[in-house]
Amino acid sequence: MYTVLHGIAGYLLLFLTLRVLRRRPGAQMTPFEFVLIFLMGGVIILTTMDDDHSVTNSTMGVITIGLMHRLFALIRQRFPRAAAIIDGETLVLLKDEQWQKEAMKGGAIADDDVMAAARTKGLRTLQAIKYAVLERNGAISIVKDKQRQDQKG
Amino acid sequence: MPSSAPPTAPVRDSVAKVNDELAVGSDLEFQRRWWKFERAIWIFFTLLIVLDVLGVFGRGPLAKARLRAADGSAEVTYERIERHKTPSVLTAHFGPSAIQDGKVRLWVSDDLVKELGNQRVSPQPESSRLERGGILYTFPAGAPPLAVQFSLEPSSIGRASISLEVQGRDRLSANIFVMP
Numbered sequence: 001m002y003t004v005l006h007g008i009a010g011y012l013l014l015f016l017t018l019r020v021l022r023r024r025p026g027a028q029m030t031p032f033e034f035v036l037i038f039l040m041g042g043v044i045i046l047t048t049m050d051d052d053h054s055v056t057n058s059t060m061g062v063i064t065i066g067l068m069h070r071l072f073a074l075i076r077q078r079f080p081r082a083a084a085i086i087d088g089e090t091l092v093l094l095k096d097e098q099w100q101k102e103a104m105k106g107g108a109i110a111d112d113d114v115m116a117a118a119r120t121k122g123l124r125t126l127q128a129i130k131y132a133v134l135e136r137n138g139a140i141s142i143v144k145d146k147q148r149q150d151q152k153g
Numbered sequence: 154m155p156s157s158a159p160p161t162a163p164v165r166d167s168v169a170k171v172n173d174e175l176a177v178g179s180d181l182e183f184q185r186r187w188w189k190f191e192r193a194i195w196i197f198f199t200l201l202i203v204l205d206v207l208g209v210f211g212r213g214p215l216a217k218a219r220l221r222a223a224d225g226s227a228e229v230t231y232e233r234i235e236r237h238k239t240p241s242v243l244t245a246h247f248g249p250s251a252i253q254d255g256k257v258r259l260w261v262s263d264d265l266v267k268e269l270g271n272q273r274v275s276p277q278p279e280s281s282r283l284e285r286g287g288i289l290y291t292f293p294a295g296a297p298p299l300a301v302q303f304s305l306e307p308s309s310i311g312r313a314s315i316s317l318e319v320q321g322r323d324r325l326s327a328n329i330f331v332m333p
C-alpha cells in the first residue's frame with residue numbers, strides 16, 4: 001500500500017517541482033539540467049521504494065507511476081486549459097528582431113540559448129531569426145527570416 | 154462486411170497565431186498568471202525549507218525536547234517530532250533517587266516499542282518484564298550520572314504517547330508526532 005501512496009505523492013511532488021522550475025528541463029539537456037534530473041530521481045526513489053526490494057513492490061511502483069502518467073495524459077487531452085497547466089505554454093522569445101523580454105525572463109532563457117538553437121538550423125547570426133519560440137518541452141524552435149537569408153545567400 | 158473508414162475532421166485554424174502568420178497558440182495572459190503561481194509556490198517551498206532547518210518537521214533544534222520528573226528521579230531527552238523509519242535516540246538520565254538496592258527499575262509504556270519501534274536498549278537491562286501495559290526494565294546501577302538509551306525507529310505515522318517512570322516515582326509522559 002505504501003508504495004502506491006508514495007508513488008502517487010512522489011509523482012505529484014516531482015511534477016509540481018519540475019513544472020515551476022521556469023527553465024524547462026527536457027530538450028535543453030545541458031549539465032545544468034542533468035544534475036537536476038539525476039539528483040531528484042535519486043532522492044525520490046528512496047522513499048518511493050522504501051526498504052522493500054521485492055518484485056511485488058517494484059511492480060506496484062511501476063504500475064502506479066504508469067497509471068498516474070496515463071491519468072495526466074487523459075486530463076491533458078480532455079481539457080485544453082489543463083494542458084497549459086500540465087505542459088506549460090509556448091512562449092515567443094524573439095519576434096521581428098525584438099527580444100520579448102517578459103517571455104525571456106519568464107522562461108529563464110538567455111540570448112545564447114536562442115543562438116545555440118539557431119546554429120542547429122544553420123543560422124549564423126541572431127538577425128537571421130524571424131521567430132524564436134520556447135516550446136512546451138523546453139526546445140527552442142527557430143523560424144528563419146527569409147529575406148535576410150536570401151540576401152546573404 | 155464493408156470496413157468503416159476511420160473518422161476524420163477538417164483542419165481548422167484552431168491554434169492562435171502571432172503576426173497573423175505563426176501558429177504558436179501562445180497565451181501570455183495565462184502565462185503571467187502562471188508566473189505568479191510559480192512565485193507563490195517558491196515562497197511556499199522556501200518556507201518549508203526554513204521550517205525544516207529549524208526542525209519543525211523533525212531532526213532539528215525545535216524537535217528536541219526534554220522532560221524532567223519533579224522528584225528528580227529521571228530526565229528524558231527525546232525528539233518531539235520523529236520521522237517514519239528514521240533512527241533516533243531517546244535518553245533517560247537518572248538522579249540518585251532513582252537507585253534502589255543498587256538497581257534502577259524503569260517502566261516504559263508499550264508505545265515505545267509498538268509505535269516508536271524501539272530497536273535496542275543500551276546498556277542491556279539485567280531483566281525485562283511485562284507489566285501494566287508496558288515493560289519494566291531492571292538495570293544494575295552504580296554511582297550517578299546514569300543514563301539509558303533507547304534506539305528508536307518509528308514504524309507507524311501520526312501521534313504516539315509514551316510514558317516512562319522510575320518504579321514508585323513520578324511518571325513522565327510525552328506526545329510524539331511521527332512524520333511520514
